[in-house]
Amino acid sequence: MKRALFGLEFIAGVLAIVVAAVVVGSTLGSATLVRAAIEKARSDSAASSNQPQLSALVAHGQKLFAVNCSHCHADDATGDEGPDLHGLTKSDERIKGIITNGIKGEMPAFGKKLQEADKDALLGFLRSLK
Numbered sequence: 001m002k003r004a005l006f007g008l009e010f011i012a013g014v015l016a017i018v019v020a021a022v023v024v025g026s027t028l029g030s031a032t033l034v035r036a037a038i039e040k041a042r043s044d045s046a047a048s049s050n051q052p053q054l055s056a057l058v059a060h061g062q063k064l065f066a067v068n069c070s071h072c073h074a075d076d077a078t079g080d081e082g083p084d085l086h087g088l089t090k091s092d093e094r095i096k097g098i099i100t101n102g103i104k105g106e107m108p109a110f111g112k113k114l115q116e117a118d119k120d121a122l123l124g125f126l127r128s129l130k
């Protein structure tokens, strides 16, 4: 009788260990889920925190445009001596090429005057024009 009781206790003990393992396992599992959610939230907010960075780039581009380009393309880039720059269909590379090399007899080259980052900012500004 005593032996049988011990057997039952043993089984109960094993069961307790199994239950504990399942509980711990699922807690770890949900901890992983929580961590995944935090990662996602973090990357989402990283994406939205690109927004102010982008508008800072556009604002910088707008300043450069006012100094270098607006006397030909107008302050709002709707065109004057140079054409309207809204809705450009040329590729980023082409536009940066035009800024760098100018257009013979039409538009001066800015390759010596503007850094790569300035051209990126100008491009960002031009792309922000709808």
Ligand code: HEC
Pocket (backbone or CB within 6 Å): 065, 068, 069, 070, 071, 072, 073, 081, 082, 083, 084, 085, 088, 090, 095, 098, 099, 103, 106, 107, 108, 110, 122
């Ligand atoms: C001296 C006047 C002048 C200045 C300054 C000038 N541009 Fe131009 N730009 C022109 C003219 C004129 C054209 C059109 C040439 C043509 O179509 O043959 C042109 C064309 C362009 C084009 C091509 C537009 C298209 O539809 O293909 C881009 C882009 C451009 N300019 C950007 C700029 C930027 C950015 C600046 C300042 C960094 C600038 N321009 C400064 C006169 C100017």
